[in-house]
Amino acid sequence: MRYLPHTPDEIEQMLAAVGKRQLDELFAHIPEDCRYRGDIDLPDQLSEWDLLRRFQDLGPQLSLASARAVLVGGGSYYHFVPEIVRSLAGRSEFVTAYTPYQPEMAQGTLQAIFEYQTLTARLLGMEVANASIYDGASALAEALLMALRLARKKRTVAVSAAIHPHYRQVVRTYLEPGGFRIIELPLDETGRTDLTSLPPPDELAAVALQSPNFFGVIEDMVDAAPTVHDAGALLVTCFTEPFAYGLLRSPGSCGADIVCGEGQSFGIAPSLGGAGLGMFACRMEHVRNMPGRVVGETVDLDGKRGFVLTLSTREQHIRREKATSNICSNQGLCALTAAVYMASLGGTGLRRLAKLNYDKAAYLKNGLLASGARLLYRGPTFNEFAVRMPAGFKEQRRRLMERGIVAGLPLDGFDPALQDAYLFCVTETVSRSIIDELCKEVQS
Structure with missing residues (x-):
């Protein structure tokens, strides 16, 4: 299946219309040291249905696809949808x-x-x-x-x-x-x-x-x-x-x-x-x-x-x-x-669910602090909080990931100074047993 069905003549006409001689000139504004040199090792092209099947095969390999619990917030949150x-x-x-x-x-x-x-x-x-x-x-x-x-x-x-x-x-x-x-x-x-x-x-x-x-x-x-x-x-x-x-x-x-x-x-x-x-x-x-x-x-x-x-x-x-x-x-x-x-939750339902989020997050926070974590900031929180984790947590987090628990968002990707700092979030989708399992892993 051809995804870009333009003939060489059509490409030349388009380049002439924008005042360029070849396609590479469209990327002249990108610095030389940011450009990839050489051929990219791509597989052969696939038909639309073969490509769809390929993505379906890749789907289960994504960590979140088969996760038992996601304890990550940072702007996107897992909640039950009635x-x-x-x-x-x-x-x-x-x-x-x-x-x-x-x-x-x-x-x-x-x-x-x-x-x-x-x-x-x-x-x-x-x-x-x-x-x-x-x-x-x-x-x-x-x-x-x-x-x-x-x-x-x-x-x-x-x-x-x-x-x-x-x-x-x-x-x-x-x-x-x-x-x-x-x-x-x-x-x-x-x-x-x-x-x-x-x-x-x-x-x-x-x-x-x-x-x-x-x-x-x-x-x-x-x-x-x-x-x-x-x-x-x-x-x-x-x-x-x-x-x-x-x-x-x-x-x-x-x-x-x-x-x-x-x-x-x-x-x-x-x-x-x-x-x-x-x-x-x-x-x-x-x-x-x-x-x-x-x-x-x-x-x-x-x-x-x-x-x-x-x-x-x-x-x-x-x-x-x-x-x-x-x-x-x-x-x-x-x-x-x-x-x-x-409208389905109403004011009362929203309050009860918010309280459940708050209580579960507080339970995890106390468990992590007891396991050696340190708060990044001591201000009051709702359902997510930032902590510096003890040495060895990267390996513990990997083991938890293998068991379907996504434990925290690494913050060093946002700020290099935040090494070993993670943002944890707990919503109503996370059970107490999952929280206990996470804390037990950190204590080990």
């Missing part, structure tokens, strides 16, 4: 629906989005939520761009060093080409963000914090909000684990101006990097600068309840220079899944 979520979100009416460009004709889709917005706003303690963004990282970048629009002439944002490294990279990708300045705020000994070095009020547009942060530490949002506002900035908070707000105070009740983060935990299984769900909410006074779109409730000429696309400041609907974002679509099915999941 069958009602799969059943409702998998209905063909929802799966086949696309962005409603004639929105009032898609009342079912609009109502589902409206329910999602309502549940999201309640969870985050904010006045209005949009119809979702691609993922948590792009949601944070969009939130900071929104803050810069609101601040008008200010061009500086401060970002906590405890925000997920991938999120910070996406922020740089979004902001640096526009000439915006990004300041990274250090951490104190508890693992919380040190706000004592904020720039002057006439420069700072926003401060971004994550709680619980990348190291699992819960930020003191109540104290942070007045500090940020006194510095003349908006407080932007993000999250990777929304379950935390089943126990913690919502960001809105703590004084946040814009709240965003990843909603994958709400009914969306991890899948090697996707799909995700960018949750996004703000105060009503800022709604016209919020990216994406907002569905509202109304009545028709006969007085019957109906739903409309109230705000849609996307470049598909208005002039590009007036648009608040170039988001061309949203994770509609993911948002619907999250809405079904939140």
